Amino acid sequence: MLTKEQKEFWEENGYLMVEDVVTPEQLAKMQQITNDYIEASRSVTASNDVYDLDKGHSAETPRLTRIKLPHKQNPYFWEILTKSGVTKVLNELLGPDTMILTSKLNTKAPGGGAAVEWHQDWAFYPHTNDNLLAFGLMLEDVGLENGPLQVIPGSHKGPLLSHHCNGVFAGAVDPQDPEFERDKIVTLTGKAGSMTIHHARTLHGSAPNTSDRARKILFYELAAADAWPLVGSNSYFHRLSQYDFMKDLEDRCVTGAPCLTPRIEQVPVRLPLPPAPDNTSIFKTQQSSGVKSVYAM
Structure with a gap:
């Protein structure tokens, strides 16, 4: 599904936009399901x-x-991940054996819906190697006023910036960090049915939604099966028995099979500890830590 040029762009820049990754029928069904959840x-x-x-x-x-x-609330979102153009892109970039870390359907409210401060996903869940990425499937057209995803090209090859503030894991970088190269920011807008992809180490964020309509993007965060988590968003597994752990591993398998021989590479790691006063979501983590907002400067 991806061209040679697209794969080369991905390797060099750590992000990519793929258009028409789902069919019109698949898009319409996801839109309806999402609207039903908002109504409820x-x-x-x-x-x-x-x-x-x-x-x-x-x-x-x-x-x-x-x-x-x-993907746990409605089986259709799991079907999209495992039986659509999304699946083809996943396997081309991560290989045949893949795992889901988490998913979220961001429905950033109109008229000032919350910003997501700049961060690297890698800071939240370091693994034994960095063969991880996130898909952002646009369920509606996303323009500049909707608070679209923004990235810094090539930052996936650079350092892991500090995501700590006031002695806790803040889930965001300091806007004044000299390694936060704001002059290189690229904004990713697109049509419904398009999908952004960003590497787990790519610096990214999104401004408030100043438009009069919600910004609906379905995010899947994924890893190659041989990338094993150290700690972070999936650390619930430390509380599981061996039997429950194996069942969880099987349930999180998207394509192929789980891998029991982790691939270990020299990658920059800093554990996301100690936690912020409220770490129930990225929004609460960033707010409760007292981190400065890029978008307020």
Whole structure:
């Protein structure tokens, strides 16, 4: 599905845009499912296992930052990951054996929906090697005013920047870090059905949504099966028995099979500890740590 030029661009820049990665029928079904979830959130008054609510959420005006773990909330989102053009891209970039780390359906609310401060996914979940990436499948057209994803090309080959503030893991970089090269920022806009891809070590963020419509993007975060997590967002597995751990490993397998021989490489690692006062989401982690906002400067 990817051309030689696209693969070379990915290797050099650590990000890529792929258009029309799903069919019109698949896109329409995901849009309907997403709209149904947003409609159902009218009766929700606090963030829970399904929803992260944004400021100002009400029954009259639903405002969400995201729908959590959509691949577990509705089987169609798992089907898209395992039986669509998304799957083909996944295998071309990570190989035949792949695992899911997490997913989220970011529905950044209109009129100022929350920004995501600049960070590297790698800081949240370091692994034995860095063959990890994130897909961002656009469920609606995304323009400059929607708070689109922004990346810094080539940053996946550079250092792991500090994501700590006030003595805790803040999940964001310091805007004044000299290695945060803001002059190189690229903004990724596109049509519904397009998909952004960024490497786990690529610096990225997104501004508030200043438009009059939600920015709906389905994110899958994935790893080659031979990349084993050290600690971080998947560290719940430390609490599992061996039997439960193996079942979890099998459940997270997207294509191919789990790998029991981790590939270990020399990659920059700093553990995401100690945790922020509230680490229930990336938004809460960034807010409760007191980190400075890039978008307020």
